[in-house]
Each structure stands twice: as structure tokens, then as C-alpha cells.
Amino acid sequence: MMLLACVISAVIGYLMGSINSAILTVKILKHEDIRNFGSGNAGLTNTLRCFGKGCALITLIGDLSKGMIAVLLSQYFGKLLVGADADFYLLGCMAGVAAMLGHMFPLYHGFKGGKGVLVSVSIFPILDWRIFLILIGIFTLVLAISKYVSLASIIATACCPVVTFLVQHFEGKFTSGQILMHVGILCIMAFMIIFMHRSNIQRLIAGTENKIGQKGTRNK
16 A cells, blocks of 8 residues: 555656646746746746746745645555555655656646756655755855855755755664665655756856846846
8 A cells, every 4th residue: 555655646746746836927927938038947046037026936835835735645645545654754755756857847838847946845844844954054055155046956955865864864763774765766856956957067167157146038
């Protein structure tokens, strides 16, 4: 039944993740496609640069909410199918990775979405608030020093599996097998997010990446 719960969690996560807040917000409020502006990315940063704080705030709330809801639903079905002994962290990770993939390759928007950072972050307030605070701290520190949102996102993402391993190892709540499974799934998540930032990495190396506060151009 745990396998069935994992499958259901992944399906729920992907369907929730496919609801792209940036695309819907800009389309409804501005009658435009965010993917035709700025960097072409259907995410928070590009929405903020090209369409302002109002659209960005709605996008932020939407992207955070769908990840959290996906995790909560996965845990609900886990309890329903498996009971109190279910690995709720594993189910949440499955839902989170699937939601991130849905955000990157949305079923409802021609499989062209965003980079999945917000969605991946949104699962941790439900799974483990300590990991969430540590990752937010890393992101904020790197952003404050570098002024690059992309660099802060990449470094915080790369730290996610390591932070998870350390927290769970010293906590002693999970078995070694469970920890390795959790970390393995999060490694897949981290790899996908960093891969989606490959153009940002190229611009960072070339010194042409936009810093926070710089306006995006309203064309690709």
C-alpha cells in the first residue's frame, strides 16, 4: 500500500504543479503570456521584473500554496492507505518532486513552465520547518552578498540534500535506509532545478546575469 500511496502522491503533485501561477496571473491580469517576456521563464523573478509587485505577489502565493497542498494531500492519502506507520516524509518528497516537474513541464500549459525553485521550497514548511529555515537562511545570505537571485537559488538548492541528511542523521528519527531514500529523491530535485538554471549559470560566468532590482525587458 505504501507503493500505491507513493504513486498517488506523485500524480497529485504533478497535477498540482502543472497549475502555473505566473502564467495564469499574467494572462488574467495583463492578457499576456509571461513566457514571451524577459527571460521567458514562467516564474516569480521574471514576473516581478516584467509585470511588477502585484503580479509577483500573487505568483508567490500560488506557487507556495500548490506545493504545500500537494504535500498535505500526499500525507492524507498515506494515512488513509497505510496508516500511522507510513513514511510521510517520503510521500511528501514524492509529491514535491512531482509538483516541481509539473511546474517545469506543466500539463495545462504546453509543457513549458518555470524552474521550480518556489515549489520545491514550499514543501519544507510541511515536512520539516528546521530544514526550511536553514535553506531560507542560505538563500538570503547568498542573495545579500551577491545580489543574484539565480545564484542564491542554485546554492540553496545544492545544499538541500546535505542539510536534510545532517538534520535527519543527528535527529535519529529515521533509519539509515529511509534517510538515504529521502536524500536520494531530494538529489533528483536539486539536479533538475540546477539543470533548469543552466542558462543562468552561463550568464553568471559571462557576467551578464541580471542582479536583483534590475528590470526585465518586455521581449525575449
